[in-house]
Amino acid sequence: MTLEGGPTIAIRERYDEVVSDRWPGFVRPQRDELLSSWVHRLAFANGIAPRSFGRVLGFSGGMWSPSLDMNFQTDAVNILRAHTGVPLPRLSAMSLKGSPLKRLLLPLRDDGSRRGPTWLQFCPQCLAEDGQPNFRKHWRLAIKISCSKHRCGLRDRCPFCRNRIAAFNQAALVPQHYCARCGFDLRLSSKVPVSPSARLLDQCIFDICKLEAMTGSLDRSSLVRRLLHSPGICSLDPATPLVNLSASARIRCMGRLAAQPNDWLTDDDDIAVSHCDGPFCWWEVSLH
Ligand SMILES: [Zn+2]
Ligand SMILES: [Zn+2]
Structure with missing residues (x-):
């Protein structure tokens, strides 16, 4: 279209994007972002x-x-x-x-x-x-x-x-x-100290849970129940499940668990072994 004495106006292919309902501000989702x-x-x-x-x-x-x-x-x-x-x-x-x-x-x-x-x-x-x-x-x-x-x-x-x-x-x-x-x-915020053994146990438990989640076996295993009861296993707070503790209480819990034998994580008959580096390396984990 040409206006008299004015510029030529053409409808561009991407016109629909220009007038779309997109909000002006966009942020890209980051890795593992909630x-x-x-x-x-x-x-x-x-x-x-x-x-x-x-x-x-x-x-x-x-x-x-x-x-x-x-x-x-x-x-x-x-x-x-x-x-x-x-x-x-x-x-x-x-x-x-x-x-x-x-x-x-x-x-x-x-x-x-x-x-x-x-x-x-x-x-x-x-x-x-x-x-x-x-x-x-x-x-x-x-x-x-x-x-x-x-x-x-x-x-x-x-x-x-x-x-x-x-x-x-x-x-x-x-x-x-x-x-x-x-x-x-x-x-x-200042740094919260955590012992190396508690950090290692934390990472191992997280890896095991991810593995069981990937294989679809988490619902059928007793791992979640044992983790929820872990404050009682380490004599921190027997009446309170792990999810009902503050971060600082769970850090204390993990520290105590790291200082005791890890057989509390393994009470199933059907077991597999997952390997992590360090003193807590060999976890026997239910996969069924
Ligand atoms: Zn504040
Ligand atoms: Zn960080």
Whole structure:
């Protein structure tokens, strides 16, 4: 089309993309990133605080983004897919819906206690080294107590105000690595010490669980039950399952377990052996 005395205007092939419903801000999902973490970053990139962004996705409040991780609500997911172009399988892979490790996930509740479990942990140094600070899927697991890369314990609270990580409730336009309650930069949290033996046991248990999850045998084995009862096995807190302990209590638990024989992990008849390097190397693990 040519306007008199003006430029020639042509409809380009990609015109539909220019006028599509895509949101202007886009952030690429990172390796092992939790869906809620990516959504919080997406909100920030589009100039919307997470608490308000929940309403964009049809949520009315509460722990809306951790709920999205678990339940992968269809309406919200379709909005995300339509406005970002990230395909459903990729979004699903970031979620925890249908996770074989579901019984080992930290609980989604906030009773206000300063001592109980929280829903999410973090490694301050991982956040500090991230180009785009993000929360990992495996930080939702009660069996994870340490970061193998930085050889430190995971934290589950802001060290300044002792509150849980609640980016879903952030009303200000700040990145998710700032505490939603007090504004503390979580990347500046001090290092939590963990003994080498506890870190090794932590990594071995994580590897074994991943292996059993991959082979589909986790539901049929008693490994999860034994892990949940591990606070009683090490005489730390017999009445409390592992998922109901704070990060610091689980670090103590792992330290005690590392100092005792590992036969508590092996009470099945049908066993296979998984190898890890170090003093806890040979785990007999049920695969059936
Ligand atoms: Zn780390
Ligand atoms: Zn705080």
